[in-house]
Amino acid sequence: MITIDHVSRRFGDGPDAVVALDDVSIEVKRGEIFGVVGQSGAGKSTLLRTVNALERPDSGTVTVDGTVITGLEGAALRQARHKIGMVFQHFNLVGNRTVSQNVEFALEAVGVKGDERRRRALEMLDLVGLGHRANDRPAQLSGGQRQRVGIARALASEPDVLLSDEATSALDPETTRQILDLIKRLSGELGLTVLLITHEMDVVKRICDSAALMERGRVVEQGRLAELITTPGSRVAAELFPVGEPHRIPGHSIVDITYADLSADRPVIAQLARDFEIDLSILGAAIENVAGVQAGRTRLAVPDASTTQVLTALRAQGITAWEVQAPDVQAQEVTA
């Protein structure tokens, strides 16, 4: 649905130039919710803006539903933007116009007139649960409600794609959950493809089907969450399951095991300890609801002598397990 193909973008010239996007390629499939995570300054905001051409890449192409967005200008671009909604961190509502006027603006941009426009705006507001606030001004609403108006406005022209620029970053945790659930529900009901950017892993965990991790203008990892969480060494998975930094334990190896779709009912670890008559210490564990399934990760300290046996036994049961290299103590100090 959205294909970002070898896109690069730099700001400024010469030695001061900042490479915001460095040969980025991302594929978002129809109907999925795709999250791009990264620190601020990683380039994700620039990336998102290339999808509706608020930002033009220096090279590479962006295609949305078969239309090459990067080649469009003027009326054709506006036409394409009607099919791509966008919500913003700070909502960007016009403060001295009413809630329904803000939503109607989106329909005016498409050319819907009069009563029909008013009717559809109210319909959108009902959809986000704010039909009763149509005549209020944004200042009279809470942050969560304002973002609902932002969503209603973005979806009023019945787009196929929704772009979300840190839509929940200015909201408290509870409101964040409500807004994310709303986006998820609407994406299902309206068949939307959602591309969102965030610096919060919780957002990815709660609603994303796929994710990409960006760092310094590059995508360092991307894929379906269900696959990433069982990929040894995945950075996204490591962020999703916070089991702590690995520490070196003399005479032991560190093994991570991940179970998607909790087969964890089975006493896997106790079983291992009995079978091999070894002492296993659990260094950390995390169970999370990721992409709609209960998934977990456990970090074990396994005596060096039994590491290979343990890994083989785990894999035989269909559990993803791998050895984690603990950094040297010295190296750790340097990074700290």
Place this chain on the structure above:
Amino acid sequence: MIDPAAPEFWPQLFAVLLEGTWETLYMTAIAMAITFIVGLPLGIVLVGTEPGRFLQAPLGQRWLGRAINAVLGFVVNLGRSVPFIVLMIALIPFTRWLLGSFIGTGPAIVPLTLVAIPFFVRVVEIAVREVDAGLFEAAESLGASRWLIVRRVLLPQAWPAIALGTATTVTSIINFSAMVGVVGGGGLGNVALTYGMQRYSALHIVFVVIILFVIVQVVQWLLTRLARRLSGATPAASRAARRTERAALDLDDASIVTAPAPREPARGDTDSPTR
């Protein structure tokens, strides 16, 4: 020297003041109306044609945007830096060409308008510049045309500041109108000049000052009220907003946390990577 004790003094004074007030209001109103009609679009274009703004490439031509911006900025600065008295005299041939005469209250409107336009363009410029860039971005993301963005986003947001700036502009037009006696224009300034200065009537000056003060007060009061209305801060609305805020705090539904997460720069990601 005029004798205030003379029986015809007061009726004459009021007749003179009435005429002067009427002429001042007439010159100011027409000059302001023309200034508004010409200055508003020019101010919008002046900001819009800056790089990165919504009019940076009119007709798809970036050079055209840059050229318009440069010329407009130059003309506005030129207009603002010429003293009014010089402008007035320099414009005499132009006024004569335009209206057939350069003497009198009507022709005096020409220099008044031309001095007010650059001033008002700056007023509009500041008002438009204050509009949150995020709003333009949102409007663009919705595929709105430039004209629609101007009507539905830019103007609604800029009106309050433009209304306040209009009050300032009116005040300075009234100010300058006191000088048009030089080209035979009337108005309260002329009353002060001919009766107050040349014929030593302090009373005339006192009344002129009072009337001018009242006019400026009324204009300022009206436009301040208008600005408040336009900003959406009707008494009912601001009360409701306060209620909502209190309720939000009480119910711990305050959705905007006090320390919002660091915002990514809207354009560019120019801050250095944190890792």
